[in-house]
Amino acid sequence: MATDMESQLQTLAESAQKAIATADSLQKLEELRVSYLGKKGELSLILKEMGKLSAEDRPRIGAVANEIKNEIQINLVDRQNKLQQAEINQKILAETLDVTMPGVSYSLGKSHPLQSTIDRVIDIFVGLGYTIAEGPQIEGDYYNFTALNTPEDHPARDMQDTFYFEDGNLLRTHTSSVQIRYMEKNEPPLRIIAPGRVYRRDTVDATHSAVFHQIEILAIDKGLTFTDLKGTIKEFLRQMFGDDLPTLFRGSYFPFTEPSAEVDVQWQGKWLEVLGCGMVDPNVLKAVGYDPEVYSGFAAGLGVERFAMILHKIDDIRRLYNSDLRFLQQF
Ligand code: DAH
Numbered sequence: 001m002a003t004d005m006e007s008q009l010q011t012l013a014e015s016a017q018k019a020i021a022t023a024d025s026l027q028k029l030e031e032l033r034v035s036y037l038g039k040k041g042e043l044s045l046i047l048k049e050m051g052k053l054s055a056e057d058r059p060r061i062g063a064v065a066n067e068i069k070n071e072i073q074i075n076l077v078d079r080q081n082k083l084q085q086a087e088i089n090q091k092i093l094a095e096t097l098d099v100t101m102p103g104v105s106y107s108l109g110k111s112h113p114l115q116s117t118i119d120r121v122i123d124i125f126v127g128l129g130y131t132i133a134e135g136p137q138i139e140g141d142y143y144n145f146t147a148l149n150t151p152e153d154h155p156a157r158d159m160q161d162t163f164y165f166e167d168g169n170l171l172r173t174h175t176s177s178v179q180i181r182y183m184e185k186n187e188p189p190l191r192i193i194a195p196g197r198v199y200r201r202d203t204v205d206a207t208h209s210a211v212f213h214q215i216e217i218l219a220i221d222k223g224l225t226f227t228d229l230k231g232t233i234k235e236f237l238r239q240m241f242g243d244d245l246p247t248l249f250r251g252s253y254f255p256f257t258e259p260s261a262e263v264d265v266q267w268q269g270k271w272l273e274v275l276g277c278g279m280v281d282p283n284v285l286k287a288v289g290y291d292p293e294v295y296s297g298f299a300a301g302l303g304v305e306r307f308a309m310i311l312h313k314i315d316d317i318r319r320l321y322n323s324d325l326r327f328l329q330q331f
Contacts, residue, residue, distance in 0.1 A: 002057035006064060008046050012036070013068045020075045026083050033076050043069060113331045114213060114320055117308040118195045121215050124239045125193040128232065130217070133192040135178035137199070138169055143177040147287040148256040156255045161201035171199035175216035176256060176301060179280075182218070183288035188295050189221035195304070206316045213304035218280070220290065220297035226259070226279055229298035233277060237265055240307070252276060256284050257299055272310055275302035 016036050023029045036042050047065055050058060111119065122132060135143070141152075150156050163171040178194035194216040202208040219232070230249060238244050246266040254260040257278025264271045277300035282292035305317050312331070314320065319327050 002053055002061055005046060005049060005053070005061055009061075009064055009068050012042055012046065013071060016068075016072045017075055020072070020079050023079055023083070026080065026087075029076060029080055029083065036072055037069065043072075110328075110331060112320075112328065113308045113312055113314075114304055116331065117304050117311065118213065118215065120240065121236075121302070121304075121307070122193060122195065124236055125191075125217065127239075128191075128235070130191040130193045130219075133178050133182045133194045134196065135172070135175070135181040135194065137172055137197055138165070139172040139177050140169055143180045144170055144172050144174070147180040147284065148176055149281045149283040149287075150255040154255060156253075163199050163201060172196075173200050174198050174301060175214040176299070178216055179218045179256075179284070179299060180288060183220070183285075183290065188290060188297075191219045193217055204318065206318070209305065209317050209321065211321075212317075215302050215304060217277075217300040217302075218297065219299075220280065220285075220295055222295060224279075224296045224298060226298070229277060229279065229300070232298070233263055233275070233300060237263075237274070240311075241265065241267060252278075254278055256281050258282075267310065274306065274310070275300050277301070 019032050023032055053061060145157060162173050175194050175196045175198060182192055198214050199211055202210050234247055237247055248264040249261045252260045252262040254276055258281045260278035262273055263275050264273050280297040280299050285292040305320060
């Protein structure tokens with residue numbers, strides 16, 4: 001009986017040692033503690049039989065049982081320490097910042113070259129005291145033509161092939177319509193810049209698009225002259241091209257200005273036509289109820305695509321519209 005129990009205890013000690021040594025989590029370790037040393041654990045089960053032992057065997061077997069209990073307890077604590085240390089090491093490793101790892105890079109959105117061109121022009125004119133104005137893209141014939149001194153039978157209407165709606169409205173062919181809209185609602189003096197989208201029945205090619213962008217400039221005050229127009233345009237071009245380049249004011253014709261001019265700028269050895277301008281025609285002032293005997297002013301209109309293409313050496317206007325990232329990422 002006594003040797004039986006002794007060998008049971010030895011077997012228990014061996015299996016406990018093995019199980020504890022290979023326990024791979026604190027939770028498993030706790031389960032082992034309960035199954036070996038718990039109230040209903042294996043050791044207790046064996047010790048229940050102690051009563052059946054003879055009086056001389058009892059203390060000896062009891063001593064062996066105690067030793068095994070201590071051993072198991074020591075093994076448990078030992079293994080617990082090891083597992084806790086391993087957990088800490090794991091945590092330290094996981095939280096270490098490897099500064100040699102390549103970083104995660106996020107690509108930033110950027111302004112489209114058309115928008116950044118518009119923004120540059122706006123910045124320059126805002127610096128000269130101008131405020132931004134806007135008008136609708138679907139316009140009445142009156143705002144796009146008639147009030148701009150271009151009555152129905154006027155040959156200048158052929159200069160701008162127009163998209164018409166069935167109700168007689170149209171897609172504005174230029175931002176000059178904003179001049180009328182703004183002057184109708186405001187009294188002089190005024191200085192405005194009006195950027196926006198315009199439409200013409202043009203066949204699309206490397207330099208033409210049916211939809212494009214213009215920026216309109218308008219200044220009305222007492223005593224404004226062609227000198228003010230020239231000074232303003234020259235200052236604008238100086239800031240736009242970052243240099244005091246030679247400019248040429250060529251006499252031209254627009255129905256809504258008199259006199260009218262087209263402006264060329266000499267850039268990188270070539271004369272480039274960059275905008276149209278002129279003194280606001282008295283008929284335009286009359287159309288909005290301003291007295292042309294008291295007020296005068298100047299206006300100018302420029303094509304955004306043209307400026308963007310000149311400044312960035314873009315060879316085809318269509319590149320500005322087809323959203324090719326290989327192109328857009330260059331700006
Ligand atoms: N509206 C003209 C066009 O689209 C451009 C223009 C010329 C605007 C002269 C003006 C101006 O304000 O004075 O061709």
